[in-house]
Amino acid sequence: MNDITEIARCVAEAVLQRIRRREPIGTYRVQIEPGNVTFREALEIAAYLARLGVSHLYASPCRKARLGGANRYAIVDYGQLDPQLGTEEDYWAMVAGLHAQGLGQIIDIVPNHMSAAPGENPWWDDVLENGPSALHALHFDIDWRPVKEELRNRILLPILGGQYGQVLEAGELTLAYRNGAFFVRYCETWLPLEPRSYRAILGRRLDELKQTLASDGGEITELESILTALEHLPSPTRTDAASVAERQREKEVVKGRLRQLVERSPAVAEFVERNVQELNGQADDPHSFDALDALLDLQVYRLCHWKAADDEINYRRFFDINELAAVCTENAQVFAESHRIVFELLVRGAADGLRIDHIDGLYAPSEYLERLQDGYVSAIGASVYEQMMPPANAPEARAAWSEVEPAFREQVMRLRSADEGGLPLYVVAEKILIGDEPLPDGWLLDGTTGYEFLNLANGLAIHGPGLAELEKAYGRFVDGRTDFREAAHESKMLILRTSMASSLQLLAQQLNRISSRRRRSRDFTLNALRVALREIIACFPVYRTYIRRGEVSDRDRQVVLRAAAQAKRRNPASDAAVFDFIRDLLLLESSDEADPLVREEEWFVGRFQQLTSPVMAKGIEDTAFYRWFPLVSLNEVGGDPARGAVAVDEFHRQNGRRQQRWPRSLLASTTHDSKRSEDLRARINVLSEIPHEWRAAVNRWARWNRSRRREVDGEPAPSRNDEYLFYQCLTGVWPLEKPDAETLERLTERMQTYMNKAIHEAKTRTSWINPNAEYESAVRAFVAALLHPRPRNRFLADFEAFHERIVDWGLYGALSQTLLKLTSPGVPDIYQGQEIWDFSLVDPDNRRPVDFACRRAMLEELEREAGGAGALLPLARRLAVRPCNPRTKLFLIWRALQFRRRHPEMFRGDYVPLEVRGAAAEHVCAFGRRSPVSEGANQSAIIVIAPRWFARLASSLPDSAGAPPLGHRVWRDTRVITEPLGRSEWRSVLTGQTLSADVCELALGEVLADFPVGLLASLCED
Secondary structure, eight states: OHHHHHHHHHHHHHHHHHOOOOOOSOEEEEOBBTTTBOHHHHHHTHHHHHHHTOSEEEEOOOEEEOTTOSOTTOEEEEEEEOGGGOOHHHHHHHHHHHHHTTOEEEEEEOOSEEEOOTTTOHHHHHHHHHGGGSTTGGGBOBOSSOSSGGGTTOEEEEEESSOHHHHHHTTOEEEEEETTEEEEEETTEEEEOOGGGGHHHHTTTHHHHHHHTTTOSSHHHHHHHHHHHHHTSOOTTOOSHHHHHHHHHHHHHHHHHHHHHHHHOHHHHHHHHHHHHHHTOBTTBGGGGHHHHHHHTTSSEEEEEGGGHHHHOOBOEETTEEEEEEBOTTSHHHHHHHHHHHHHHHHTTSOSEEEETTGGGSSOHHHHHHHHHHHHHHHHHHHHHHHHSOGGGHHHHHHHHHHHHHHHHHHHHTHHHHTTTOOSSEEEEOOOOOTTOOOOTTOOSSEESSHHHHHHHHHHTSOHHHHHHHHHHHHHHHTSOOOHHHHHHHHHHHHHHTTTHHHHHHHHHHHHHHHHTSTTTTTOOHHHHHHHHHHHHHTOSSSOOOOBTTBOOHHHHHHHHHHHHHHHHHOTTSOHHHHHHHHHHHTTTTOOTTSTTHHHHHHHHHHHHHHHHHHHIIIIITTGGGTOOSSGGGOOTTOOTTTOOOOHHHHHHHHHHHHHHOTTOEEOSOOTTOSSOHHHHHHHHGGGTOHHHHHHHHHHHHHHTGGGOEEETTEEESOHHHHHHHHHHHHHHOOSSOOOHHHHHHHHHHHHHHHHHHHHHHTSSOOSSSOOHHHHHHHHHHHHHHTOOOTTOHHHHHHHHHHHHHHHHHHHHHHHHHHHHHHSSSEEEEETTTTSOOOOOSTTGGGSOOOHHHHHHHHHHHHHHTSSTTOHHHHHHHHHHOTTSTHHHHHHHHHHHHHHHHOGGGGTSEEEEOOEESTTGGGEEEEEEEOOOOTTSOOOEEEEEEEOOHHHHHHTSTTOTTOOSOSHHHHTTOEEEOGGGTOSEEEETTTOOEEEOTTSEEEHHHHTSSSSSEEEESSOOO
16 A cells, blocks of 8 residues: 555655646637637748747637537537638647647636537436436526426426417427437527327327237337337436436337347338327318427426516526526536536647636626636646556556545645745636626635726726716716616616526425515515515626635625615615515525525525626626716626726726736737727717717717607607717727728618617617517618718718827827737736727627638738838837827837737836826826846846827817827926836836936937837846
């Protein structure tokens, strides 16, 4: 045993040596999906990404997704890579190509939900065939005991395009036989039948078959034996292990016997085919469908119209999407099965880290993250152990490994303290933080996907007083209130009454069961509990809390207390005791560990926490953001439009906090889920600097376009609100060059698609569930009329002139935003295509294919032009004076990322806010980054200078029209105080010039003489 223990110790030491994280310096997000980028195409861009300066390809989910679907998050099989993206050989060739270029990979995984696609997802098919007794019944969050009696032990399946009876009698539901099994078909969907119900098919006309096969060779005997076997199958409601195993085993035996019988007996085959045809009925005879209706009533699912899901669905969905079923990843078996290939890819070196999709959808995020880190370490341990141990010793070694594995994992986790708090596995999570909300303490991850930085940097570019003027102008234009808080509350209440009503109902029923079992709360009615629950959820100020096993953080306690108090204030006519009961339950204050109800109460709290997040997302991001938009660039995922502008001091404070707590968090400015691209937002931000000009323009355009509006349901179409949204978004999306006829036609289609989505999401004049075709047609026609290049289109000519006035200011602002992302504490992330100017709206606009060949050619051109001695400065000048050149942004990203990749130490140490003095001080955000102090080495540093409010800066200068914001004429006596960094010589990463800070000051007129943003280094090889 001592020898085996020694072997195990060696394995642990080997693993400790192997787990040396390769942390990202910069990531590049690629949507790997059919029609965009496949594994082979990702391999082709590897060299380009390396030359751009990123360290990691950040790939969208690559596990098998629904066939033909554009949603890579609709996973149907956790256990294999998606063949729609290429072969396994293609995948490993991509990995090898990335490694050859010095690149790693971050992979996106989806632990919260799967596609509920019958015929494609074997787990879901198992549940549809076997109900509660399915092997995978506990893999999904299904309420098998709903209040509605006809749904007991059944799943409501909302897949029909019309009412069930109409669909049935139209012959759209048809019975089918295939390979020993029966199915019901709806369009291209094949739904398995519960095996015991086969008797209703095979038992028909059995006497006729006996007469036909009077002297058969055993066919009748076999068929009757099959019927007997079906009769003795355990019921789908029997969930004990023995019954489940017996049912799974015997149903497959029966299917095999039936398949063989049909294949060898033409008479039985004809018998089965005729029975199927008879059951399928005749479209002109409603009663002919009675037998099929009765057969469908025997299934463990109940088919219904897709609209019925919002009220009665009894499985938890991803948000309100019927086709995505929530997965119970908190189940250890589910976790192991759904993460096997993830750990395999990590162990084999295909990836260096993970992005966790929608972590708030998990029952217990902190426990999930612990299991993830632990599972990774164990997977590496098992791999190293397998390589080290000779086969002859396998049985004894396995026993030793099981014995030592817990201690082994604990030893490896100590890396966190030995590696500056680093974890074995690099993990970031899609977690939306509101305002100053911090990531929960103790989460074993490196940070978020970066929405909080997106909103922080965006807010820095907003001019606060101008935003206040825009809110007033917006209120007058739409003739309505301008209170975002009320719009948000109303939107969340709407979601809880409609698309999330079934989720609320399931939670209310669980709450009712809990209350009825306590004498102090048993008199609360289901309706009172449901109303109070809805109000508290609608008042939640954040996406969710993380109360678990009686542990309640101060932050979570304050969130619950605040929500309950607001809900009571909003409902003075309701019984306050109901709100107090729910509040105390959510805080687990009435729980006694000895009470058998404790487990049920904790389960309720967990499910409550899983509901507040989608309500917030659907209510705010997908409803209120399309209803309230004085400045639509503020309406971004994780954003709070009511907070508005961000002060420079606040920007520094949050950057400093991130450097201290989450220095490896991603920094995003555009994602696949963002409402608008970073460059589009930067242009719209300019409106906060010119509110009076914007107000005059919008009022002028509305007058001119009055004749283009229609009247629908007695009101203007589009509404004033939708019209205002159109003008803002058109301002952001308009191309840099004057569009020709073809470009204008494509732009019209894009704007029509966007406006159609926006008016549906707003849910005021139309919606996805209750469409108003006439209103939608009027909006589409309005967009087409305004963008038609007819000679007398006053609006279009005036709009182009307005756009021409602000476009460069928006581009300069976008450069500052980009520089802040590339240099702030964290890991900069570039969304595909955003390395050059891009003005995209929300999905699907931001999922358009990227022309990588064009970008590769631009980068090669920059490399050639900057390659000669002294060539960098004139190149920077040429790009600065003509910012609309798409290479301008690419130049900044390329220079900054390549520098960061060569000198990562400068971005690991202190974050140092720098004071700015002088006439234009309010227009500048400046800070330093300083490498950690190490013995025998000089401390290197950088200075970042990011100007803002270019329109206001220009307006303060005489004769500034069309002039770039460069030199002493613009910046006058403005200077950055460099004393905290203690350096006197700096070199510009962007221009190559050397500057001196003789008195610990840098004059911005010199720093920004040739390029509108500044990145200076105290140690630079460029």
